[in-house]
Amino acid sequence: AQKVTQAQTEISVVEKEDVTLDCVYETRDTTYYLFWYKQPPSGELVFLIRRNSFDEQNEISGRYSWNFQKSTSSFNFTITASQVVDSAVYFCALSEAGSEKLVFGKGMKLTVNP
Amino acid sequence: DSGVTQTPKHLITATGQRVTLRCSPRSGDLSVYWYQQSLDQGLQFLIQYYNGEERAKGNILERFSAQQFPDLHSELNLSSLELGDSALYFCASSVVASGYNEQFFGPGTRLTVL
Numbered sequence: 001a002q003k004v005t006q007a008q009t010e011i012s013v014v015e016k017e018d019v020t021l022d023c024v025y026e027t028r029d030t031t032y033y034l035f036w037y038k039q040p041p042s043g044e045l046v047f048l049i050r051r052n053s054f055d056e057q058n059e060i061s062g063r064y065s066w067n068f069q070k071s072t073s074s075f076n077f078t079i080t081a082s083q084v085v086d087s088a089v090y091f092c093a094l095s096e097a098g099s100e101k102l103v104f105g106k107g108m109k110l111t112v113n114p
Numbered sequence: 115d116s117g118v119t120q121t122p123k124h125l126i127t128a129t130g131q132r133v134t135l136r137c138s139p140r141s142g143d144l145s146v147y148w149y150q151q152s153l154d155q156g157l158q159f160l161i162q163y164y165n166g167e168e169r170a171k172g173n174i175l176e177r178f179s180a181q182q183f184p185d186l187h188s189e190l191n192l193s194s195l196e197l198g199d200s201a202l203y204f205c206a207s208s209v210v211a212s213g214y215n216e217q218f219f220g221p222g223t224r225l226t227v228l
Contacts, residue, residue: 033214044116045204045219052214091157100145100208101170102217104157 002027004094006105013082014113021077021108023092029053031097034068034075039107040088051075082112117141118220120205126226132193135223137205139186145169145208146188147217148180152201163188164210195227 003026013019025034036048049059051068059066063080079086089109093102117140127133139146148160159172163182174180177195182188192199202224206217 035216037219042221043202043224044221045206046116047216047218050214050216097214099170100162100215101147101159101172102149102157102206103159106156 002094002096002099002103004092004103004105006090006092006108008108009106010109010111012111012113015083016081017112018078018080019082019110019112021079021090021092021110023075023077023105025073025075025092025094027094027096029096029098033095033097035093035095035102036066036075036077037091037093037104038088039091045091048077079110082110084112084114086110087112116218116220118205118207118218120203120220120223122223123221124224124226126228127195128228129195129197131195131227132191133195133225135190135192135203135205135225137188137190137207137220139188139205139207140218143207143209143218144186145210145215146182146186147206147208148174148188148190149204149206149219150201151204151222152198154198157204160190192225197227200225200227 005024032053034051038046067076089107092105119138144165160174162170180190202222206219208215
C-alpha cells in the first residue's frame with residue numbers, strides 16, 4: 001500500500017532562514033514517482049517537482065532544492081533563504097507506475113515571518 | 115494559472131441537496147482526476163477519467179458520481195449531501211494516464227453544506 005508521511009505539521013521561521021520539509025514514503029513498487037505541491041493561502045495547488053524512482057540525483061531550482069534518498073525512503077525539500085511569499089502548505093505526494101492517482105501526505109504549513 | 119478551470123468557485127447548499135461541480139482540463143489533456151480536501155481526511159483521490167472512460171476509483175462515496183464528456187470536460191455530482199461533505203473539491207488534469215505525468219490542479223470548488 002502507498003503511504004506518504006509528513007511528520008511536521010507546522011513550521012514557523014523568520015525570513016532568510018533555511019527550512020527543510022521532510023517527506024517519507026512507503027510503496028512496494030520499484031517504479032514510482034514523487035511530487036511536491038505548494039498550496040498558498042489562495043488555495044490552489046501548484047506543482048513544484050516530480051522525481052522518478054530511478055533518478056536519485058538531487059535537484060536545485062533557485063532557492064528550492066530536493067534530496068531524494070531511496071535508502072531511507074525520503075524525499076525532502078529545502079527552501080534556502082526563505083521569503084514571506086514561501087508561506088504556504090506544502091504537500092508531498094506519491095504515485096506508482098500503473099496507478100495514476102496521487103497519494104498525498106497530510107501537508108506541512110510553513111509560515112515565514114518578516 | 116494551471117489552465118484547469120473549475121466552476122463554481124464557491125457553493126453553499128443544504129443537507130439532502132444535490133450539486134454538480136464542473137471542470138475543464140488543460141487544452142490537450144485527456145485525463146481528469148477529482149480530489150477532495152477536508153480537514154479530517156486531507157487530500158484524497160476520488161475518481162479518474164481518461165478520454166471519456168472511467169479509469170480508476172478511490173474513496174468515492176456511492177452518493178457521488180462523475181463523468182467525462184466528449185469535449186473532455188468533467189462533472190462531479192454529489193447527491194444527498196451531508197454536513198461531512200463540506201470540503202474543497204479539486205479537479206486535476208494530465209496529458210495522458212500515467213503515474214509519471216504531473217497533474218495540474220484547478221482552483222477548486224469550496225462546498226459548504228449547511
